[in-house]
Structures are given as structure tokens and as C-alpha cells.
Amino acid sequence: MQWTIKKEHEGMLIRDYLQQVHGFSRRILKAVKLDGGQILVNGVHQTVRYRLTAYEVLTIQFPPEEIGTFMEPEAIPLSIVYEDDAVMVIDKQAGVATIPSLHHPTGTVANGLLAHYAKHNIPYTIHIVTRLDRDTSGLLLVAKHRYSHSILATQQKSRQIKRKYRAIVEGHLSQKTGTIDTPIDRKEGSIIERTVVPSGKRAVTHYEVVDESTSNSMVNVVLETGRTHQIRVHFAHLGYPLAGDDLYGGSLNRIKRQALHCYEISFEHPITKEVLHFQSAIPDDMKIIQNE
Numbered sequence: 276m277q278w279t280i281k282k283e284h285e286g287m288l289i290r291d292y293l294q295q296v297h298g299f300s301r302r303i304l305k306a307v308k309l310d311g312g313q314i315l316v317n318g319v320h321q322t323v324r325y326r327l328t329a330y331e332v333l334t335i336q337f338p339p340e341e342i343g344t345f346m347e348p349e350a351i352p353l354s355i356v357y358e359d360d361a362v363m364v365i366d367k368q369a370g371v372a373t374i375p376s377l378h379h380p381t382g383t384v385a386n387g388l389l390a391h392y393a394k395h396n397i398p399y400t401i402h403i404v405t406r407l408d409r410d411t412s413g414l415l416l417v418a419k420h421r422y423s424h425s426i427l428a429t430q431q432k433s434r435q436i437k438r439k440y441r442a443i444v445e446g447h448l449s450q451k452t453g454t455i456d457t458p459i460d461r462k463e464g465s466i467i468e469r470t471v472v473p474s475g476k477r478a479v480t481h482y483e484v485v486d487e488s489t490s491n492s493m494v495n496v497v498l499e500t501g502r503t504h505q506i507r508v509h510f511a512h513l514g515y516p517l518a519g520d521d522l523y524g525g526s527l528n529r530i531k532r533q534a535l536h537c538y539e540i541s542f543e544h545p546i547t548k549e550v551l552h553f554q555s556a557i558p559d560d561m562k563i564i565q566n567e
Contacts, residue, residue, distance in 0.1 A: 276337075276422070276546070282329040289314060289333065290323035300425050311338035337420050339398040342389065346375055346401070351387030356553050361423040361546045362416065363388075366555045369412040369532045373403055388417065404431060405438060405540070408504070413440070413537030414555050418545070426545035436542040440496040441485075441557055442506055443534035443565055444515040445525060447492050451484040455509040459502045468522060469504045471512045478502040480509045486565060491518060493565050507533060518564055529564045536561060
């Protein structure tokens, strides 16, 4: 990464410049100093105590990142919507897990990313910013390295990363627009299933019905919070489970996975600060059942 120092930042220590102007955390700065990164000013190595002069060129080279031994690169096709040195946006198909787990140790987006990184000599590990359930399709955001991940993670916590979902629920909602504000927690006796319980964490889902077929409703959904299975649990709680979501009462007769797709994402680029906006078409399996 490289910056030309502006007149307004003249006299700042490199340490202060990186932390105050570019949002470097102490952890990332420590990694650059101690784990094999480099700090260069006009091509000359410097320490973080170097005092900057206007128009000098500061270059930061991040150290290589250690890849966990539990993940192996796999040549899995990835639908890459966008990629630069800091971020990637991937359009994930249904049936593919985002990261390895006990039940899905291989064949994940992360495995495919490692192979992509190896092919293109990208010396980083996997930093997923917005994860999707295995059977949920659509757009997910990946940070290329620790610095962009730290900035995007902060955006995620402050709800600056905007995602919109489209879901097909069984039945016709009596209220065509609304907000579901009911707490969610893990269901007693299950490590996977969630449920609405008064003692759970607050969960807020905004929705709008955009189309109705004979037996289903297509809804646009925006999350105010990000609880596990939030959309699925909330609509099931109302009595309108997602089509294909047999974990929460949906029927598998016409679709074999929950009819849920992340069709839009927008975020501020961690380096350029430009607001990026991406969309994804609704997949065929959801189109088919909505048109029946």
C-alpha cells in the first residue's frame, strides 16, 4: 500500500499517520513491524518513529499471513463479481458452505479462495466479512488482508455494510410491509437450530412483499441485526416459513433448500473510501417456484 503525504499531514510520525489517518490498529501495526512487513519512505526503510514530510511516498508492505492447517486449497469455481488488492465480492451458489466446518471440511468458498490466492501469488489467508449459510445463495464480501478486514469489520459492527435479501415464504402475509422485532437464541438441546425466546438477543428484520403467487410470497428483507438464521427464524415464527427450509417448517416439495438470496450489497471501500454497490440476479430455482 502506498500514499503520498499531503501537506496537512507533514510532521506526523509514521505511527500516528497510519493509526489516525488510515485506521491501522495497534495489532496490525505490530504485525508490520515484527512479522516480516516493511515500512518504506521514498524506497528507504524507516521505523514508525520517522517524521513525515509533505510529498514523500510512504509504502507499507504487509507480512505474509499464516494459513490454518485445517484448510486446503481446492480448485473450486468461484463467481467473482469484483476483485482488487483489498477486497473481493463473490456470488455464492446454494449448497456451498462459506468456511470449513466439522460437517463440511472441504468444498467451501474458503477452500476455493485459497486456491485462487495460490494461483495469483496472494500471500494472505481468508478473511470473510459477510458470511452466508450453506444453502443461502448470493453476494458475500471478502477482505484480502488483515488491514482491509479490520476496517470492514468495524463497518460491519456499525451497520455501514448494507445487504438486501430476497426470500420466498409460504403463504400470504397479512401485513405487506413490516418489522419483526423479536429476540433470538439457540434452541435448547440443539447446536444448530435457533428460536424466538424472550431471553434471547434482540433481532430486528424489516421486510416488504414484492410479489405473490398462488401459495407463496416473495419478500425483500433488510436486517438491522445479524443473528444466526435470523430471516429464517423470524418468518417461521410469524407462521410463514421460507420455502424449502425444512429445519424451520418449510416444505421441500418445490425447492430443496431455503429460498433465500442476498441480492444486493454496498459498502465503503476500505482504501479508496468509494462506496461500492453490487447486485446479483435471483437464481433459477427461486424464480421457478415463484412463477408457479
